[in-house]
Amino acid sequence: MTASTTCRTTTARSRMAAVGAIAVAGTLLLTACGDQTKSGSDTGGASSSAAKAPLFDKLPKEIQSKGVVKVGSDIAYAPVEFKDKNGAIAGIDPDIAAALGKQLGVTFEFENATFDTLVTGLRAKRYDIAMSAMTDTKDRQDGVEDGKKVGEGVDFVDYFTAGVSIYTPKGKDQGIKTWTDLCGKKIVVQRGSVSEDLAKKQANECPAGKKLTIESFDNDQQAQTRLRGGGADAGSSDSPIAAYAVKTSGGGNDFQLVGEPVEAAPYGIAVSKDNKQLSGAIQTAMNAIIKNGEYAKVLAKWGADSGAVTEATLNGGS
Numbered sequence: 001m002t003a004s005t006t007c008r009t010t011t012a013r014s015r016m017a018a019v020g021a022i023a024v025a026g027t028l029l030l031t032a033c034g035d036q037t038k039s040g041s042d043t044g045g046a047s048s049s050a051a052k053a054p055l056f057d058k059l060p061k062e063i064q065s066k067g068v069v070k071v072g073s074d075i076a077y078a079p080v081e082f083k084d085k086n087g088a089i090a091g092i093d094p095d096i097a098a099a100l101g102k103q104l105g106v107t108f109e110f111e112n113a114t115f116d117t118l119v120t121g122l123r124a125k126r127y128d129i130a131m132s133a134m135t136d137t138k139d140r141q142d143g144v145e146d147g148k149k150v151g152e153g154v155d156f157v158d159y160f161t162a163g164v165s166i167y168t169p170k171g172k173d174q175g176i177k178t179w180t181d182l183c184g185k186k187i188v189v190q191r192g193s194v195s196e197d198l199a200k201k202q203a204n205e206c207p208a209g210k211k212l213t214i215e216s217f218d219n220d221q222q223a224q225t226r227l228r229g230g231g232a233d234a235g236s237s238d239s240p241i242a243a244y245a246v247k248t249s250g251g252g253n254d255f256q257l258v259g260e261p262v263e264a265a266p267y268g269i270a271v272s273k274d275n276k277q278l279s280g281a282i283q284t285a286m287n288a289i290i291k292n293g294e295y296a297k298v299l300a301k302w303g304a305d306s307g308a309v310t311e312a313t314l315n316g317g318s
Contacts, residue, residue: 053105055288058281063128069108069278071097072127074115076219079244079302080133081110092240092302093131096159096286099294103285114218116192122270123151128278129271130154133162133238135194136268136317155276156268157283158316159295160307163261164194165242168234169227170256176234177259184210185233188223191216194263195236220245228254240304266309266316279314286312 050056050067063069073093075081081091089110097108108131113121118130119140136156139145143153166187168176175181179198183206189195196216203212217223220237224245227235237245239261246255269286271279289295290312299305 050105053103055103055281055285056105058277058284059104059106060275060277060281063106063278067106069097069101069104069106070126070128071108071110072113072118072121072130073110073132074118074219075110075112076221077115077133077238077241078248079240079304080238081131092160092298092304093133095298095301096289096295097131099289099298100282100285102294103288104281115190116218119151119154119270122154122272125272128275129269129282131269133241133267134270135162135238136266136315138318140270141315141317152273154270155273155279156266156270156315156317157279157286158266158268158313159286159309160267160299160304161264161309162267162307163239163264164198164236165239165257165261166234166236166259167227167242167246167255167257169230170253172233173256173258174233179262180205182212182234183207184212186213186215186231188215188217188226188232188235190220190223190237191218193220194238194265198263199236224249224255234258240302240307265318266313267307268315268317283312283314 056064073081075083075089079091081089081093084090094110097110101108111127115132118127118132118134121127122130134140136158141153141156143149143151166176166179166182168174174185176185179202182199182202187199189199196214199212199214203214206212215223215226215232217226220241223235223237226232228249235255236242242257246252246257249255269282271282286295290310296305296308299308
C-alpha cells in the first residue's frame with residue numbers, strides 16, 4: 001500500500017496489472033481478515049524436514065525454533081494480498097511468501113491489520129516482518145513521517161517495482177489525465193498510502209477556487225466503494241491494484257484508468273533494523289526463488305510480470 005512512515009508510500013508506491021484470484025498455497029497459515037491474532041496453534045519448533053531446507057540455517061535461532069515468520073499485512077489490496085471468494089487469503093505476496101518458506105523451511109503466517117499500523121506493529125514486535133505492497137522509501141528507512149522522526153525506521157528487502165495510477169468511473173473521466181487535472185475535483189485514497197501523499201502534495205499546488213478535496217479510507221476497497229457509488233470524481237492506488245480494480249470491478253464496467261502511472265518505486269518487505277540476520281535470510285531466499293523461476297511463475301499467475309526485478313536488494317528506495 002504509500003506516503004506516511006506506516007503506509008504504502010511517500011515518493012512512490014506502485015503495484016501492477018493483475019489477473020484472476022486463487023487461494024493461497026497450502027503452506028501458509030493465515031488469519032481471517034480483521035483478526036490481528038495468529039491463526040492455528042504453535043508449531044512447537046521446526047521439524048527435521050524443515051531444518052533440511054536449503055536456507056534454514058540462515059534464520060535467527062528464535063525463528064528456527066518457532067518454525068514461523070509472523071507477517072503483518074493489510075489483506076485488502078488485490079491482487080497483492082486479498083481474500084478470495086472462498087474467504088482464503090490470496091495474491092502476489094502470499095504466493096511469494098509460500099515460495100520463500102520452501103527455501104527457509106518455515107511457515108509465513110499472515111496477520112491482518114490496517115496498512116498505516118504495520119510499521120508500528122513491527123516496532124512493537126507484533127510481527128517479524130511487514131509484507132503488504134509497501135513502498136520502500138528513505139523516510140520509512142529513517143523512521144520519518146510528515147517530516148518528523150517517529151521511530152528508528154526499518155530495513156527493506158526490495159522485490160517488486162510499481163507505480164501510482166489514477167482511475168475514474170468508466171466513461172466519466174471529466175478530462176482527468178494528470179494529477180494537475182484533479183484540481184477542483186474530489187479524490188478517494190487509502191490512508192497512509194503514496195496516493196494520499198501525492199494527493200496532499202497536489203492539493204497544496206492547486207490554484208485558489210479549484211480546491212482538491214481528499215477523502216481517505218482505512219483500505220483501498222472502501223475507497224473503491226465510495227467512487228463506485230458516485231461519492232468522488234477519481235481514485236488512486238498503486239498501479240497493479242488500480243489495474244486489477246479496473247479489470248474486475250463490475251465485470252470491468254465500473255472504472256477506467258486515466259493517464260500514465262507515476263512515481264515508480266520498489267516494494268519492500270519491512271524488517272526491524274535490529275534483525276539484520278532475518279533481513280539477510282529473506283534477501284537470500286528471495287534471490288533463490290528469482291533464480292529458480294518460482295518468483296516469475298507467481299508474477300505471471302497474477303499478470304504482474306512488468307513489475308519483476310532481477311535481484312532482491314536492501315534499502316533501494318529513495
